[in-house]
Amino acid sequence: MEYATRIADNPDEAHVNYQCPCGCTAGLMYKRESGSQHVGSCCCGRLLWLGADGEAVVTSRFESGTGYTFDINSVTLPWGETTTAVLAVPSRSVKDVAPAEEHNHDPDHGRDDEGHGHSHEHGHDGAAHLHLDRVATRVHDLVCGMIIDPASAAATSVYKGETYYFCSAACKQQFDAEPTRYVKSKSLLGRIFGRS
Numbered sequence: 001m002e003y004a005t006r007i008a009d010n011p012d013e014a015h016v017n018y019q020c021p022c023g024c025t026a027g028l029m030y031k032r033e034s035g036s037q038h039v040g041s042c043c044c045g046r047l048l049w050l051g052a053d054g055e056a057v058v059t060s061r062f063e064s065g066t067g068y069t070f071d072i073n074s075v076t077l078p079w080g081e082t083t084t085a086v087l088a089v090p091s092r093s094v095k096d097v098a099p100a101e102e103h104n105h106d107p108d109h110g111r112d113d114e115g116h117g118h119s120h121e122h123g124h125d126g127a128a129h130l131h132l133d134r135v136a137t138r139v140h141d142l143v144c145g146m147i148i149d150p151a152s153a154a155a156t157s158v159y160k161g162e163t164y165y166f167c168s169a170a171c172k173q174q175f176d177a178e179p180t181r182y183v184k185s186k187s188l189l190g191r192i193f194g195r196s
Contacts, residue, residue, distance in 0.1 A: 001071050001087050003027070007078040008170045014078050015144050015167075016085070020046060025145045029154070029168040032079060037154060037168060042147055045090040050075060054086025067091040142182040143171035159183060 004017050008029065017027030020042045028040030030050050039061055040048035047058040047068075055070065062068055071087040139150055146167045150156075153165035155172035159179045166172040175182055 001073060001085070003073070003075045003085055005075060005078050008168065009174060010170050011079075013168065013170055015146070016040070016048075016050060016075060016077070017144070017146060018048070018087070020044060024147045026147050028146070029170075030077060030083075032077075032081070035083075038148075038152060040146070041149060047088040049086050050083050052084055054084055058086055058088040062088070063090065139165050141165065141167045141171050143174045 001018050006015050007013070008015055012032040014030045014032075015027060016030050017025050020026050022042060022044040024042050024044070026040055026042035026046065026048065028048055028050065029037040031037060036050045036057075039057065041061075045063065045066070047061050049057040051057070054072070058068075058070075068088040068090050071089060073085045073087075074082050075085045076082050139148060139153075140146070141148055142164055144167060148165055148167050150165045154168045155166040157164050157166070157172055157176055157179070159175075160183070162183075164175060164183075166175065
């Protein structure tokens with residue numbers, strides 16, 4: 001896996017992201033002094049940790065009954081430090097989740113009338129495509145684009161009655177300073193004139 005790193009607002013923090021085969025941009029925040037701030041996870045179940053303890057950390061988060069393989073690489077952070085990236089890939093994400101060009105990320109896509117995820121044929125050479133119930137529990141950090149679990153979000157903000165979730169305090173601060181930059185207007189006039 002190839003990783004993109006960029007410095008956050010705080011020069012001692014970095015966003016470490018990868019383009020997941022499922023179509024998501026996933027990753028985590030890394031602090032120079034304390035390392036990974038949370039386990040990075042994707043909607044397909046991949047788990048990412050940076051540091052020498054990566055295998056132990058991601059193994060502790062494995063879903064019971066699911067097999068995983070490790071993709072271990074080195075990552076150079078924006079300030080020049082190199083560390084180990086451990087990406088645990090669940091076996092179902094390889095065989096049951098179609099590549100990005102073969103599916104969309106509509107949260108209702110693949111759900112029955114009661115909102116339950118199910119496997120179904122897409123006509124992609126007979127490949128099954130599985131959407132799990134937990135897909136709907138992942139959200140995008142509007143600032144950096146990272147997919148995060150709201151239950152483990154580092155920070156939240158409420159804007160116009162909606163709660164937004166962030167991977168780090170730095171992303172929350174950027175959002176709070178200029179929320180209209182990140183929240184798209186729902187009204188036609190707002191979209192035309194750039195207002196919320």
